[in-house]
Amino acid sequence: MSTLSLVEQAKRSAAFAAVDKHVTPSVRVLGVGSGSTVVYAAERLLELKNEGKLHPELQCVPTSFQSKQLINEAGLRAADLDDLVDADPSSTTYTAIDVTIDGADEVDAELNAIKGGGGAHLREKLVANASAKLVLIADYRKNSQVLGQNWDKGIPVEVSPIAWQTIKRQLERLVPRSRALGVLATSDAFELNHPVATLRNAVRKAGPVVTDNGNFILDVHVGRIHDPVAVEQLIKMVPGVVEVGVFSRMACEAWFGNEDGSVSMRIPQSETKKKD
Numbered sequence: 035m036s037t038l039s040l041v042e043q044a045k046r047s048a049a050f051a052a053v054d055k056h057v058t059p060s061v062r063v064l065g066v067g068s069g070s071t072v073v074y075a076a077e078r079l080l081e082l083k084n085e086g087k088l089h090p091e092l093q094c095v096p097t098s099f100q101s102k103q104l105i106n107e108a109g110l111r112a113a114d115l116d117d118l119v120d121a122d123p124s125s126t127t128y129t130a131i132d133v134t135i136d137g138a139d140e141v142d143a144e145l146n147a148i149k150g151g152g153g154a155h156l157r158e159k160l161v162a163n164a165s166a167k168l169v170l171i172a173d174y175r176k177n178s179q180v181l182g183q184n185w186d187k188g189i190p191v192e193v194s195p196i197a198w199q200t201i202k203r204q205l206e207r208l209v210p211r212s213r214a215l216g217v218l219a220t221s222d223a224f225e226l227n228h229p230v231a232t233l234r235n236a237v238r239k240a241g242p243v244v245t246d247n248g249n250f251i252l253d254v255h256v257g258r259i260h261d262p263v264a265v266e267q268l269i270k271m272v273p274g275v276v277e278v279g280v281f282s283r284m285a286c287e288a289w290f291g292n293e294d295g296s297v298s299m300r301i302p303q304s305e306t307k308k309k310d
Protein backbone atom coordinates (compact mmCIF):
# COMPACT_ATOMS: atom_id res chain seq x y z
CA MET A 35 0.00 0.00 0.00
CA SER A 36 1.27 3.48 -0.90
CA THR A 37 2.53 5.54 2.03
CA LEU A 38 2.39 8.78 0.04
CA SER A 39 -0.10 11.45 1.09
CA LEU A 40 -2.88 12.41 -1.33
CA VAL A 41 -0.97 15.49 -2.45
CA GLU A 42 2.29 13.62 -3.00
CA GLN A 43 0.45 10.87 -4.86
CA ALA A 44 -1.17 13.54 -7.07
CA LYS A 45 2.23 15.09 -7.85
CA ARG A 46 3.66 11.68 -8.70
CA SER A 47 0.77 10.71 -10.98
CA ALA A 48 0.97 13.99 -12.92
CA ALA A 49 4.75 13.70 -13.27
CA PHE A 50 4.65 10.10 -14.47
CA ALA A 51 1.89 10.81 -17.01
CA ALA A 52 3.66 13.87 -18.46
CA VAL A 53 7.03 12.13 -18.69
CA ASP A 54 5.46 9.07 -20.34
CA LYS A 55 3.79 11.24 -22.96
CA HIS A 56 6.63 13.65 -23.69
CA VAL A 57 9.96 11.96 -22.98
CA THR A 58 9.97 9.54 -25.90
CA PRO A 59 13.13 7.92 -27.29
CA SER A 60 13.26 10.65 -29.96
CA VAL A 61 13.82 13.40 -27.34
CA ARG A 62 17.51 14.34 -27.37
CA VAL A 63 17.49 17.42 -25.12
CA LEU A 64 15.25 17.63 -22.07
CA GLY A 65 14.82 20.54 -19.67
CA VAL A 66 14.42 19.37 -16.09
CA GLY A 67 12.53 21.75 -13.79
CA SER A 68 12.86 22.24 -10.04
CA GLY A 69 10.76 21.59 -6.97
CA SER A 70 9.09 18.70 -5.20
CA THR A 71 6.94 17.53 -8.15
CA VAL A 72 9.92 17.27 -10.48
CA VAL A 73 11.46 14.76 -8.06
CA TYR A 74 8.82 12.30 -9.31
CA ALA A 75 9.59 13.15 -12.93
CA ALA A 76 13.22 12.23 -12.21
CA GLU A 77 12.04 8.97 -10.61
CA ARG A 78 10.18 8.10 -13.82
CA LEU A 79 13.15 9.14 -16.00
CA LEU A 80 15.34 6.71 -14.09
CA GLU A 81 12.82 3.91 -14.67
CA LEU A 82 12.64 4.69 -18.39
CA LYS A 83 16.42 4.81 -18.59
CA ASN A 84 16.69 1.39 -16.93
CA GLU A 85 14.11 0.04 -19.38
CA GLY A 86 16.17 1.41 -22.30
CA LYS A 87 13.37 3.75 -23.34
CA LEU A 88 15.33 7.02 -23.44
CA HIS A 89 17.42 8.37 -26.29
CA PRO A 90 20.93 6.93 -25.77
CA GLU A 91 22.46 10.40 -26.14
CA LEU A 92 19.84 12.21 -24.03
CA GLN A 93 21.10 15.48 -22.54
CA CYS A 94 19.28 17.03 -19.57
CA VAL A 95 19.41 20.75 -18.90
CA PRO A 96 19.08 21.61 -15.21
CA THR A 97 17.17 24.59 -13.86
CA SER A 98 18.73 24.73 -10.39
CA PHE A 99 21.27 23.11 -8.10
CA GLN A 100 18.52 20.70 -6.97
CA SER A 101 17.61 19.87 -10.56
CA LYS A 102 21.24 19.09 -11.42
CA GLN A 103 21.41 16.76 -8.44
CA LEU A 104 18.27 14.95 -9.63
CA ILE A 105 19.82 14.53 -13.09
CA ASN A 106 23.05 13.21 -11.61
CA GLU A 107 21.28 10.85 -9.21
CA ALA A 108 19.27 9.40 -12.10
CA GLY A 109 22.55 8.70 -13.93
CA LEU A 110 21.57 11.06 -16.76
CA ARG A 111 23.86 13.44 -18.58
CA ALA A 112 23.63 17.10 -17.58
CA ALA A 113 24.16 19.76 -20.24
CA ASP A 114 24.80 23.46 -19.89
CA LEU A 115 22.12 25.63 -21.50
CA ASP A 116 24.73 27.86 -23.13
CA ASP A 117 26.55 24.92 -24.71
CA LEU A 118 23.49 23.85 -26.70
CA VAL A 119 22.92 24.93 -30.28
CA ASP A 120 19.67 25.99 -31.86
CA ALA A 121 17.90 23.02 -33.42
CA ASP A 122 16.77 25.14 -36.37
CA PRO A 123 18.73 28.37 -36.89
CA SER A 124 16.23 29.55 -39.52
CA SER A 125 13.32 29.38 -37.06
CA THR A 126 11.93 32.59 -35.59
CA THR A 127 11.91 30.99 -32.14
CA TYR A 128 15.02 29.75 -30.36
CA THR A 129 14.49 26.12 -29.43
CA ALA A 130 17.64 24.30 -28.37
CA ILE A 131 15.63 22.07 -26.01
CA ASP A 132 12.99 19.62 -27.28
CA VAL A 133 10.81 19.69 -24.19
CA THR A 134 10.99 20.92 -20.60
CA ILE A 135 9.01 19.38 -17.77
CA ASP A 136 8.61 21.64 -14.75
CA GLY A 137 6.42 22.19 -11.70
CA ALA A 138 4.28 25.25 -10.93
CA ASP A 139 2.86 27.04 -7.92
CA GLU A 140 -0.35 27.94 -9.74
CA VAL A 141 -1.65 27.60 -13.30
CA ASP A 142 -4.54 29.59 -14.80
CA ALA A 143 -7.00 28.78 -17.60
CA GLU A 144 -4.52 29.93 -20.26
CA LEU A 145 -1.66 28.03 -18.60
CA ASN A 146 -0.02 31.22 -17.42
CA ALA A 147 1.82 30.17 -14.29
CA ILE A 148 3.30 31.44 -11.06
CA LYS A 149 6.65 29.80 -10.40
CA GLY A 150 9.53 30.40 -8.02
CA GLY A 151 8.08 29.06 -4.78
CA GLY A 152 11.48 27.38 -4.46
CA GLY A 153 13.37 30.39 -5.79
CA ALA A 154 14.41 28.69 -9.04
CA HIS A 155 12.42 30.75 -11.54
CA LEU A 156 15.31 32.62 -13.18
CA ARG A 157 16.96 29.50 -14.55
CA GLU A 158 13.58 27.87 -15.08
CA LYS A 159 12.49 30.72 -17.32
CA LEU A 160 15.77 30.70 -19.25
CA VAL A 161 15.35 26.98 -19.92
CA ALA A 162 11.61 27.23 -20.70
CA ASN A 163 12.28 30.05 -23.13
CA ALA A 164 14.77 27.89 -25.05
CA SER A 165 12.35 24.95 -25.25
CA ALA A 166 10.07 23.91 -28.08
CA LYS A 167 7.54 22.78 -25.45
CA LEU A 168 7.04 23.64 -21.78
CA VAL A 169 4.95 21.04 -19.96
CA LEU A 170 3.83 21.79 -16.39
CA ILE A 171 3.16 19.17 -13.73
CA ALA A 172 1.35 19.84 -10.46
CA ASP A 173 -1.14 18.57 -7.92
CA TYR A 174 -4.78 19.63 -7.79
CA ARG A 175 -4.12 22.58 -5.43
CA LYS A 176 -2.36 24.45 -8.26
CA ASN A 177 -5.17 24.11 -10.79
CA SER A 178 -6.87 27.55 -11.05
CA GLN A 179 -8.85 29.72 -13.42
CA VAL A 180 -7.05 32.93 -12.41
CA LEU A 181 -3.58 33.39 -10.88
CA GLY A 182 -3.87 34.40 -7.24
CA GLN A 183 -7.06 32.39 -6.76
CA ASN A 184 -5.35 29.67 -4.68
CA TRP A 185 -1.70 30.74 -4.41
CA ASP A 186 -1.52 33.31 -1.59
CA LYS A 187 2.26 33.58 -1.18
CA GLY A 188 2.70 36.32 -3.79
CA ILE A 189 4.68 36.53 -7.02
CA PRO A 190 8.31 35.46 -6.48
CA VAL A 191 10.60 38.18 -7.80
CA GLU A 192 14.36 37.60 -7.84
CA VAL A 193 16.17 40.88 -7.17
CA SER A 194 19.67 42.21 -6.86
CA PRO A 195 20.67 42.32 -3.16
CA ILE A 196 22.46 45.64 -3.62
CA ALA A 197 19.20 47.62 -3.66
CA TRP A 198 16.52 45.23 -2.47
CA GLN A 199 14.79 47.80 -0.28
CA THR A 200 14.60 50.35 -3.11
CA ILE A 201 13.24 47.65 -5.43
CA LYS A 202 10.73 46.62 -2.73
CA ARG A 203 9.44 50.20 -2.42
CA GLN A 204 9.14 50.53 -6.19
CA LEU A 205 7.28 47.22 -6.47
CA GLU A 206 4.86 48.47 -3.82
CA ARG A 207 4.18 51.45 -6.09
CA LEU A 208 3.42 49.47 -9.21
CA VAL A 209 0.08 51.20 -9.73
CA PRO A 210 1.28 54.84 -9.87
CA ARG A 211 4.36 53.67 -11.74
CA SER A 212 2.32 52.08 -14.50
CA ARG A 213 0.08 55.16 -14.70
CA ALA A 214 3.17 57.33 -15.05
CA LEU A 215 4.52 55.07 -17.77
CA GLY A 216 1.13 55.16 -19.41
CA VAL A 217 1.75 51.89 -21.17
CA LEU A 218 -0.10 49.30 -19.16
CA ALA A 219 -3.65 49.26 -17.84
CA THR A 220 -2.66 48.30 -14.31
CA SER A 221 -6.11 48.78 -12.88
CA ASP A 222 -7.21 45.83 -14.99
CA ALA A 223 -4.01 43.85 -14.61
CA PHE A 224 -4.24 42.88 -10.95
CA GLU A 225 -6.48 43.24 -7.94
CA LEU A 226 -4.67 45.24 -5.25
CA ASN A 227 -4.07 48.98 -5.46
CA HIS A 228 -1.35 48.67 -2.85
CA PRO A 229 0.82 45.61 -3.53
CA VAL A 230 2.97 44.38 -0.65
CA ALA A 231 6.49 43.02 -1.24
CA THR A 232 8.07 40.81 1.43
CA LEU A 233 11.70 39.72 1.63
CA ARG A 234 11.75 35.93 1.68
CA ASN A 235 13.54 34.68 4.76
CA ALA A 236 15.44 31.43 4.96
CA VAL A 237 14.41 28.49 7.10
CA ARG A 238 17.12 27.09 9.38
CA LYS A 239 19.46 29.95 8.45
CA ALA A 240 19.24 33.47 9.80
CA GLY A 241 18.50 36.11 7.18
CA PRO A 242 17.17 36.07 3.63
CA VAL A 243 16.94 33.28 1.09
CA VAL A 244 19.90 33.59 -1.27
CA THR A 245 19.15 32.08 -4.68
CA ASP A 246 21.44 29.81 -6.73
CA ASN A 247 22.46 33.03 -8.48
CA GLY A 248 23.34 34.96 -5.32
CA ASN A 249 20.22 37.14 -5.33
CA PHE A 250 17.30 37.77 -2.94
CA ILE A 251 13.62 37.00 -3.43
CA LEU A 252 10.78 39.46 -2.85
CA ASP A 253 7.31 37.88 -2.72
CA VAL A 254 4.97 40.46 -4.21
CA HIS A 255 1.31 40.27 -3.20
CA VAL A 256 -0.93 41.79 -5.87
CA GLY A 257 -4.12 39.78 -5.31
CA ARG A 258 -5.69 38.14 -8.33
CA ILE A 259 -3.82 38.58 -11.60
CA HIS A 260 -6.15 39.37 -14.49
CA ASP A 261 -3.47 40.23 -17.06
CA PRO A 262 -0.36 38.10 -16.49
CA VAL A 263 1.49 39.53 -19.50
CA ALA A 264 1.06 43.09 -18.18
CA VAL A 265 2.07 42.09 -14.65
CA GLU A 266 5.15 40.25 -15.89
CA GLN A 267 6.22 43.23 -18.02
CA LEU A 268 5.51 45.82 -15.38
CA ILE A 269 7.52 44.05 -12.68
CA LYS A 270 10.35 43.29 -15.10
CA MET A 271 10.66 47.00 -15.89
CA VAL A 272 11.68 47.85 -12.31
CA PRO A 273 15.49 48.23 -12.34
CA GLY A 274 17.17 45.59 -10.17
CA VAL A 275 14.54 42.95 -10.89
CA VAL A 276 16.43 39.95 -12.23
CA GLU A 277 13.40 37.78 -13.02
CA VAL A 278 9.73 37.59 -12.18
CA GLY A 279 7.97 34.33 -11.39
CA VAL A 280 5.06 34.95 -13.77
CA PHE A 281 5.39 32.69 -16.82
CA SER A 282 2.89 34.08 -19.28
CA ARG A 283 1.98 32.20 -22.45
CA MET A 284 4.88 29.81 -22.17
CA ALA A 285 3.34 26.42 -21.38
CA CYS A 286 1.60 24.26 -23.97
CA GLU A 287 0.25 21.61 -21.56
CA ALA A 288 -0.36 21.26 -17.81
CA TRP A 289 -0.85 17.91 -16.12
CA PHE A 290 -2.61 17.79 -12.77
CA GLY A 291 -2.88 14.91 -10.34
CA ASN A 292 -6.40 14.98 -8.91
CA GLU A 293 -7.67 14.15 -5.43
CA ASP A 294 -9.45 11.05 -6.71
CA GLY A 295 -6.19 9.62 -8.06
CA SER A 296 -6.89 10.48 -11.71
CA VAL A 297 -4.77 12.77 -13.89
CA SER A 298 -6.08 15.63 -16.05
CA MET A 299 -4.27 17.37 -18.86
CA ARG A 300 -5.13 20.92 -19.90
CA ILE A 301 -4.08 23.05 -22.87
CA PRO A 302 -4.69 26.82 -22.98
CA GLN A 303 -8.43 27.55 -22.96
CA SER A 304 -8.17 29.69 -26.09
CA GLU A 305 -6.64 26.71 -27.94
CA THR A 306 -9.51 24.49 -26.78
CA LYS A 307 -12.00 27.01 -28.17
CA LYS A 308 -10.21 27.08 -31.54
CA LYS A 309 -10.59 23.31 -31.74
CA ASP A 310 -14.35 23.43 -30.99
Ligand SMILES: O=C[C@H](O)[C@H](O)[C@H](O)COP(=O)(O)O
Pocket residue numbers: 067068069070071072136137138139149150151152153154155158
Ligand atom coordinates in the same frame (compact mmCIF):
# COMPACT_ATOMS: atom_id res chain seq x y z
O1 LIG B 1 11.18 27.67 -7.68
C1 LIG B 1 10.59 26.62 -7.76
C2 LIG B 1 9.87 26.17 -8.94
O2 LIG B 1 9.30 27.19 -9.71
C3 LIG B 1 8.90 25.04 -8.70
O3 LIG B 1 8.72 24.40 -9.93
C4 LIG B 1 7.55 25.48 -8.15
O4 LIG B 1 7.74 26.23 -6.97
C5 LIG B 1 6.65 24.27 -7.84
O5 LIG B 1 7.25 23.51 -6.87
P1 LIG B 1 6.58 22.21 -6.24
O6 LIG B 1 6.59 21.16 -7.30
O7 LIG B 1 7.44 21.86 -5.07
O8 LIG B 1 5.17 22.58 -5.83
